[in-house]
Amino acid sequence: MADGFLMEVCVDSVESAVNAERGGAGRIELCAGLIEGGTTPSMAGLLQVVKQCVRVPVFVMIRPRGGDFLYSDREVDVMKADARLAKLHGADGLVFGALTEDGRIDTELCMALLAVCRPLPVTFHRAFDMVHDPMVALETLISLGFERVLTSGCDSSALEGLPLIKRLAEQAKGRIVVVPGGGITERNLQRILEGSSASEFHCSARSARDSGMKFRNPHVAMGASLSASEYSVKVADVAKVRTLNAIAKNIL
Numbered sequence: 001m002a003d004g005f006l007m008e009v010c011v012d013s014v015e016s017a018v019n020a021e022r023g024g025a026g027r028i029e030l031c032a033g034l035i036e037g038g039t040t041p042s043m044a045g046l047l048q049v050v051k052q053c054v055r056v057p058v059f060v061m062i063r064p065r066g067g068d069f070l071y072s073d074r075e076v077d078v079m080k081a082d083a084r085l086a087k088l089h090g091a092d093g094l095v096f097g098a099l100t101e102d103g104r105i106d107t108e109l110c111m112a113l114l115a116v117c118r119p120l121p122v123t124f125h126r127a128f129d130m131v132h133d134p135m136v137a138l139e140t141l142i143s144l145g146f147e148r149v150l151t152s153g154c155d156s157s158a159l160e161g162l163p164l165i166k167r168l169a170e171q172a173k174g175r176i177v178v179v180p181g182g183g184i185t186e187r188n189l190q191r192i193l194e195g196s197s198a199s200e201f202h203c204s205a206r207s208a209r210d211s212g213m214k215f216r217n218p219h220v221a222m223g224a225s226l227s228a229s230e231y232s233v234k235v236a237d238v239a240k241v242r243t244l245n246a247i248a249k250n251i252l
Contacts, residue, residue, distance in 0.1 A: 005193065005248035006200040008059070008179065009236055010038060014049050016206070016236035021054045023205070023241025028058045029095060029123075034204065034234075036066030037126065043085040057092035059123060062113070069099040069127035076109060083116045093120050095150075097127025104132060105140040114144060123148040126181065129155075138168055141176060148177040150202055157183030158192050158201075165196045186243045193251050201248070205240040208232050 009020035010029040017028050030050055031038035038061045041047060050058055064071070064078045071079070083094055094117045098106040105124075114122060124146045131137040134154055141149055151168065153161015158180040169178045180192050181202030193201060211231040222230055 004199065005251070007241070007245055007248060008181075008200060008202045009241060010034065010181075010202065010204050011050075011236050012038075012041065013233075013235060014046065014053055017050045017054050017058070019236040019238045020205070020241055021056050023236070023238045024245035025056060025241055027056055027093075028054065029061060029202070030058050030091075031061040031063075033066060037063075039063045039066060040079075040082045043082065043089050047086065047089045047091065051090040058090070059093035059095050059121075060086040060091040061125070062086065062094055062096040062117075063125070069097050069130060070101055071098055071106075071109065076112070079113060080116050083113060087117070087120060091120065093122065093147075095123040095125050097125045099127055099130060102132060103130065105137050105144075107140060107144060110144050110146075114146075121147040123150055123179070125150050126152060129153075129161075129182075134164060134168065135171060138171055138176070138178075142172070146176060148179050148200070150179045150181045152180070152182030155182075157188075158196075159183060159188045162192060162195045165192075165198070169197045184244075186240065186247060189244055189247045190251060193248060203244060205236050205244055206234040207237040207240065208234050 006026040008027040008029055009025040011017045011020055012031050012034045020028055030041050032041045033039035062079050062082050064075045098109045100106050124141050128149050128151045152158045153164035155161030165180050172178050179200045179202050180196050180198050184203040216231055
């Protein structure tokens with residue numbers, strides 16, 4: 001907690017988790033596939049090692065794939081199994097979201113997943129930004145018992161969605177924590193925190209780090225043509241995390 005503000009940093013590696021904690025993060029959201037908005041990380045490997053290396057709470061993303069948040073029965077089976085494994089391997093909280101085809105919170109599925117996740121705290125992730133009516137959706141999440149909702153205010157970033165984030169926080173009245181996230185940087189954090197009445201915020205604070213490989217084959221890519229280079233990796237930047245933490249402290 002940064003003197004009243006808790007900073008959650010989303011990470012997809014042990015290095016990023018360690019850097020986030022060193023920079024002052026109060027909580028880590030552990031994912032894979034951040035280029036897709038975050039998917040379920042490796043439980044037996046990544047989660048276990050991260051838990052050995054950091055002391056701050058680690059919340060684990062439960063999302064079986066990128067894309068939309070309308071899940072098949074088989075995908076639901078995967079999500080339940082992943083939630084059980086996350087609890088088994090030391091997760092301090094879980095993060096998921098699910099919608100119906102008409103853009104409402106899938107209450108039946110959320111109740112089933114919450115039953116698996118308990119007694120851990122649960123965050124509803126940015127699937128919230130795809131709902132048809134965010135004010136109604138917020139009341140649904142409160143009634144289901146989610147502790148937090150992560151949102152960019154149903155816009156391309158938390159700065160663009162700031163008016164809605166403020167309305168959601170006012171409507172919540174402390175019944176659920178509304179966490180701004182999406183495109184938060186040192187350039188806009190102060191405006192977002194002052195304009196949203198938020199007590200927590202979510203960011204990645206990453207920088208690109210060049211690979212240590214000396215021999216490089218420029219003709220081969222491991223992923224799709226639009227994916228990142230194999231010879232550059234994005235990691236949480238200690239300096240960026242510290243800067244964001246300092247901004248949050250100075251607002252008070």
